[in-house]
Amino acid sequence: MNPTEAIATTEASGDTVPSPWVVRAAWRELSDTTSLEIAPADGSTPRFQPGQFSMLYMPGIGDIPVSVSAYSDDGKALVHTVREVGAVSAALCAMKAGDWLGVRGPFGNGWPVDAAADRDLIVIAGGLGLAPVRPAIQQAIDDSGRGGKTVVFYGSRSPSALLFRDDLLQWAVSGVAEVRTTVDRAEPGWRGNVGLVTSILDRAAFDAESAVAFVCGPEVMMRFAVFDLLSRGLSADRIFLSLERNMHCGIGLCGHCQLGPKFICTDGPVFPYSEISDLLTVRGL
Amino acid sequence: MLRDLGATLASHPFFEQFEPQHVDFLVSCSANRVFQTDEFLFREGATADAFYLVREGKVAIETVSPSAGPLTLATVGRGDVLGWSWIVPPFVHRSDCRALERTRTVAIDAACLRDKLESDHELGYRVLTKVVEIMARRISSARIQLLDLYGNEPD
Amino acid sequence: MQEATASQVSLTARHIDGLIEALREDGYTVVGPTVADSAIVYDEIASTADLPEGWTDMQQPGKYRLSRRDDRALFGYAVGPHSWKKYLFPSSLKLWSTERAEDGALKIEAGPEEVPKYAFIGVRGCEMAAIRVQDRVFAGGRHHDSDYMTRRESAFIVAVNCGQAAETCFCTSMGTGPAVESGYDIALTELLDEAEPRYVAEAETSIGAAYLQRLGAADATAQDAEAAQQVVEKTVASITKELDTDGIKEMLYGSREDNRWDDVASRCLSCTNCTMVCPTCFCHSVTETSDLQMSSFEHTRQWDSCFSMEFTYVAGGVVRDTTRSRYRQWLTHKLGSWIDQFGTSGCVGCGRCIAWCPVGIDITEEAAALRKSHESSPKEVEDAT
Numbered sequence: 148m149n150p151t152e153a154i155a156t157t158e159a160s161g162d163t164v165p166s167p168w169v170v171r172a173a174w175r176e177l178s179d180t181t182s183l184e185i186a187p188a189d190g191s192t193p194r195f196q197p198g199q200f201s202m203l204y205m206p207g208i209g210d211i212p213v214s215v216s217a218y219s220d221d222g223k224a225l226v227h228t229v230r231e232v233g234a235v236s237a238a239l240c241a242m243k244a245g246d247w248l249g250v251r252g253p254f255g256n257g258w259p260v261d262a263a264a265d266r267d268l269i270v271i272a273g274g275l276g277l278a279p280v281r282p283a284i285q286q287a288i289d290d291s292g293r294g295g296k297t298v299v300f301y302g303s304r305s306p307s308a309l310l311f312r313d314d315l316l317q318w319a320v321s322g323v324a325e326v327r328t329t330v331d332r333a334e335p336g337w338r339g340n341v342g343l344v345t346s347i348l349d350r351a352a353f354d355a356e357s358a359v360a361f362v363c364g365p366e367v368m369m370r371f372a373v374f375d376l377l378s379r380g381l382s383a384d385r386i387f388l389s390l391e392r393n394m395h396c397g398i399g400l401c402g403h404c405q406l407g408p409k410f411i412c413t414d415g416p417v418f419p420y421s422e423i424s425d426l427l428t429v430r431g432l
Numbered sequence: 433m434l435r436d437l438g439a440t441l442a443s444h445p446f447f448e449q450f451e452p453q454h455v456d457f458l459v460s461c462s463a464n465r466v467f468q469t470d471e472f473l474f475r476e477g478a479t480a481d482a483f484y485l486v487r488e489g490k491v492a493i494e495t496v497s498p499s500a501g502p503l504t505l506a507t508v509g510r511g512d513v514l515g516w517s518w519i520v521p522p523f524v525h526r527s528d529c530r531a532l533e534r535t536r537t538v539a540i541d542a543a544c545l546r547d548k549l550e551s552d553h554e555l556g557y558r559v560l561t562k563v564v565e566i567m568a569r570r571i572s573s574a575r576i577q578l579l580d581l582y583g584n585e586p587d
Numbered sequence: 588m589q590e591a592t593a594s595q596v597s598l599t600a601r602h603i604d605g606l607i608e609a610l611r612e613d614g615y616t617v618v619g620p621t622v623a624d625s626a627i628v629y630d631e632i633a634s635t636a637d638l639p640e641g642w643t644d645m646q647q648p649g650k651y652r653l654s655r656r657d658d659r660a661l662f663g664y665a666v667g668p669h670s671w672k673k674y675l676f677p678s679s680l681k682l683w684s685t686e687r688a689e690d691g692a693l694k695i696e697a698g699p700e701e702v703p704k705y706a707f708i709g710v711r712g713c714e715m716a717a718i719r720v721q722d723r724v725f726a727g728g729r730h731h732d733s734d735y736m737t738r739r740e741s742a743f744i745v746a747v748n749c750g751q752a753a754e755t756c757f758c759t760s761m762g763t764g765p766a767v768e769s770g771y772d773i774a775l776t777e778l779l780d781e782a783e784p785r786y787v788a789e790a791e792t793s794i795g796a797a798y799l800q801r802l803g804a805a806d807a808t809a810q811d812a813e814a815a816q817q818v819v820e821k822t823v824a825s826i827t828k829e830l831d832t833d834g835i836k837e838m839l840y841g842s843r844e845d846n847r848w849d850d851v852a853s854r855c856l857s858c859t860n861c862t863m864v865c866p867t868c869f870c871h872s873v874t875e876t877s878d879l880q881m882s883s884f885e886h887t888r889q890w891d892s893c894f895s896m897e898f899t900y901v902a903g904g905v906v907r908d909t910t911r912s913r914y915r916q917w918l919t920h921k922l923g924s925w926i927d928q929f930g931t932s933g934c935v936g937c938g939r940c941i942a943w944c945p946v947g948i949d950i951t952e953e954a955a956a957l958r959k960s961h962e963s964s965p966k967e968v969e970d971a972t
Contacts (some may be wrong), residue, residue, distance in 0.1 A: 167693040207877035215586040233901040274582030304582040333504035343573035350511040392616030398730035408927035431912025
């Protein structure tokens with residue numbers, strides 16, 4: 148009967164039990180990737196930090212972590228971008244406007260957009276890794292008082308697998324961000340860059356001494372990008388990575404997403420490279 | 433004219449760390465060359481008669497398959513260099529190289545360059561170290577590309 | 588809650604029966620040690636007749652056997668395969684249920700209906716420490732497990748200062764026993780100097796003191812109080828196993844590439860026994876089930892183990908796909924990174940993982956081997972915090 152003083156009493160609702168949400172719109176981004184604009188069924192206004200993820204729950208199938216890829220235009224819904232990989236993601240990709248799902252979260256810490264307030268922001272994204280970092284880019288370019296420039300390097304498998312092409316084009320054309328894209332495999336007629344995302348980093352102009360970098364994509368690609376950023380002179384504590392592990396509970400209780408002492412779901416998913424550099428190269432950690 | 437070319441060479445990232453006398457030594461082998469959109473810099477099987485430093489523009493390194501047509505293996509642009517066939521026997525290009533847009537280069541004559549490097553081994557060492565650095569980066573990148581990391585391979 | 592005075596009373600088995608009865612009358616589900624399946628396990632009990640009177644346990648790496656004692660001790664054993672976490676953190680628990688209406692609308696309701704109010708009889712020092720460790724995990728961070736907290740807050744704990752250690756015990760190394768430190772309502776020390784066991788009891792909480800008062804027992808004599816102290820001292824002296832915890836986190840962080848992991852992986856069966864018997868292991872997974880109409884669903888939590896292959900599944904594969912990496916995770920987490928995460932070791936020295944490992948892997952031996960290897964080839968140690 149004498150629980151330790153460690154026991155506190157508050158709990159945010161929707162963290163351990165999903166709330167019902169409704170799909171307002173669903174659209175295909177790529178052949179295997181769908182965006183869902185979803186809103187709480189009770190009409191409340193959702194909040195999130197760029198880089199956070201939600202646990203999306205499909206009754207009868209299960210729940211998976213999916214990062215928030217945007218606010219809806221009216222700010223009343225969150226967009227989640229899902230790639231078909233397993234049973235839950237396939238069911239999510241098949242959703243239509245009006246369908247219901249369960250949502251827990253959002254969870255995690257998010258990108259430190261403020262750290263780039265007066266510095267150049269370098270974003271390096273690969274594949275679906277553009278989704279978790281898109282809201283951070285948007286927030287940075289929406290901040291009219293910001294000092295530094297925003298440079299987005301984005302690599303995908305092929306021209307037809309480039310995600311969020313409208314955004315990339317709009318940022319580039321309006322001049323709010325420098326956007327450079329590259330693909331691993333060209334398709335006929337492609338006149339853009341071909342090569343690893345780091346190959347387009349080489350000649351880009353930015354203030355490496357002070358720049359802040361957000362890196363998001365497959366871990367191998369992120370390690371390569373970090374290597375290049377460090378070579379360019381970026382400081383390890385200003386390079387941020389978003390990591391992925393087997394997130395189940397989202398609140399640091401189920402134990403699945405540990406990387407050394409870190410719980411990816413609560414300590415991350417975004418970490419400064421300086422905090423995790425010794426963990427990333429240990430096999431099977 | 434030659435002095436301008438010297439300045440152009442010296443300002444290219446390839447020669448960033450080089451001693452000025454080494455760069456000057458190579459000017460006599462060099463010439464400005466401009467390629468129009470879709471013009472080939474060289475073709476597979478041709479003798480590698482020049483080492484190209486790209487000043488402006490973008491070029492595609494391509495190979496061709498009878499069924500799939502031309503496939504772009506990589507693109508290089510401003511500040512990059514093109515190829516190592518000029519220093520690797522038998523000095524034959526292993527791919528096509530086509531300008532994707534109007535591309536300005538400095539072409540260093542391969543035979544002339546090899547002679548210069550042979551006559552000045554210290555310069556030879558500097559150039560080879562730089563070429564190896566670029567080769568290493570491209571090989572590493574190519575390996576990562578082969579992993580098809582962004583692919584969707586449910587298991 | 589008021590602290591009780593530390594006055595000690597003297598009890599007999601009859602008083603303990605009275606205590607169990609009183610607790611049951613007050614609506615507690617009383618659970619305690621009992622003999623079943625050739626082991627001392629925790630189950631619901633109705634009286635001291637259910638306790639393992641005159642039994643003890645012989646434990647060694649990979650070995651657990653019951654044997655008869657030559658006295659009538661009720662608590663004359665060390666620890667068995669069960670721990671109290673099975674009541675505070677059930678091995679299976681409904682988290683929520685979902686109903687889908689005809690129009691597709693979802694109604695999602697939080698999990699378990701009613702949580703029983705438990706009274707635990709016979710909680711050892713190491714077990715009390717394990718409960719405190721899980722308090723930190725489930726209730727001490729940013730997010731809480733409300734089911735755990737409900738169970739924990741309503742639980743009544745009768746602890747026992749350990750009079751019997753097993754060969755596998757190393758609570759003295761972990762600072763968790765054999766005396767019970769804190770967190771209990773009543774603590775007992777069993778005295779076996781007469782044919783009839785006697786118990787020196789003291790309350791830590793006012794509710795514990797109230798129950799002792801209801802028993803109407805006499806104050807303990809000074810001799811009995813002294814004898815109770817000697818029981819603990821004798822147990823301390825009988826513990827032979829050791830684990831050197833000095834700088835252990837840094838040692839383990841510096842040993843991630845040690846060959847010892849291959850050595851232990853060649854013996855480890857990845858059977859998950861150590862994590863199931865561990866009183867602090869908290870990892871769990873979830874399953875979703877549905878009725879045939881796909882209109883009502885249940886989301887259930889189960890104990891999981893970092894030794895299971897799917898534990899680290901991410902789209903594209905499994906991160907810890909070798910026994911080496913999984914054993915390293917378990918041991919490094921338990922003895923090392925737990926400290927970074929929760930400010931305390933995850934190990935309480937109960938020895939269960941040693942006894943119940945089918946191949947007799949001994950966590951203290953593995954840690955010692957790693958330390959030896961680490962000290963013979965000093966590497967730069969980075970604190971990952």
